Amino acid sequence: MGYGSFNGVSMAPSMQDLAADARSLGALKAGADKATPETIRATAKQFESLFMRELIKSMREATMKSGMLDNPGSDLGTDLLDQQFSVAMSGQPGGLSDLISQQLARQMGVEMPGHGDNIERPPMAVNAPESLSSKTGTDKLTASDAVLAPVKTKKAPTAAQAEFVAKHSETANKIEKATGIPASFMLGQAGHETGWGRQQIRNKDGSNSFNLFGIKAGASWTGKVAEITTTEYVNGVAQKKVAKFRAYASFEDSFKDYARLISDSPRYAKAREQTKSVTAFASGLQKAGYATDPEYAAKLSRAINTTLQLRRAQVQV
Structure with a gap:
């Protein structure tokens, strides 16, 4: 069959462009002991390309077909087009492949020229093969990631979301x-509450309160407090109010306090029983009054699904 062009760019596949498959990726990983900046960038692009291809595939599956012109030939053409799109969208400056290549370079001890922005980014453990096989047990994907129902999201996860997770x-x-x-439940809720790390609660002196879950400081709280202006919904109407939030010594303390709240408070008992379902858990939290936003459950479900998609993509390459 013939191949046309898209916005003036030829869509005819070449062996190099269609390298986004498991065999070529395996060859790149096999040569890790002779890694160079070029091979690391190529490997990172393969990871991103495979990830983008899965996202495109998920979006197509969620789109209703007319059935009038669908046939094996059109399916093959669509698949080739999607493969080309995934390659074209990968490797962009500042994209996911840059983050992946930085992590791989750190693991292999390779100096990466051309990335002299000196910005320290968190390790991309979600895309690092060595960390996934670590024997420490603390950085592996968890059992809940495998048993939760398959996820589909309308938008592709951003680099900021991947970095936060x-x-x-x-x-x-x-x-x-x-x-x-489930770790993905906590990560998704922390991401939603903080705008994926961009809107974290600050103490009066500007330091980080490490409060990832927006937990307020009630009468029973005896720890430090951060007082900020927040948005509350009263009878469905958004209003600005000054509220006190708990402040912690570390992000880990924030996770521990959130887990203690969900596990020990009778208020969230029903939500705690719904950890086999993203939507049921999110709805349970909203019904229990975790937040006043009438759309909280829907927003939280999307955030958790995005997190699940990111974490599952780690082990598909």
Whole structure:
């Protein structure tokens, strides 16, 4: 069959462009002992390309077909087009492949020229093969990631979301082992509450309160407090109010306090029983009054699903 063009770019596949498959990726990983900046960037692009291809595939599966022109030939053409799109969208400056290549370079001890921005980014554990096989047990994907229902999201996860999940995954995994609350549930809720780390609660002096879950400081709280202006919904109407929030010494303390709240408070008992379902857990939290936003359950479900998609993508390459 012939191949046309898209926005002036030829869509004819070449052996190099269609390298986004498991065999070529395996060859790159096999040569890790002779890694160079070029091979690391190529490997990182393969990871991102495979990830983007899965996202495109999920979006197509969620789109209703007319059935009028569908046939094996059109399916093959669509698959090839999606493969080309995934390659074209990968390797962009500042994208996910940059984060992956930095992590791989750190693990292999390779100096990466051309990335001299000196910005220290959290390790991309979600895409690091060595960390996934670590014997420490704290940075592996957890059992809940495999048993929860398959996820589909309308939007592809952003680099900021991937970075946030990578930064806090080890802690979330540790808390899941201790409490049984799925790590992806906690990561998704922390991401939603903080705008994926961009809107964290600050103390009066500007320091971080490490409060990832927006837990307020009630009368029973005896620890430090951060007082900020927040949005509350009264009878469905958004209002600005000054409220006191709990402040912690570390992000891990925040995870521990959240898990203790969900596990020990009778208020969240029903939600705690719904850890086999993303939507049921999110709805349970809203019904229990975790937040006043009438759309909280829907927003939280999307955030958790995004987190699940990111974590599952780690082990598909």
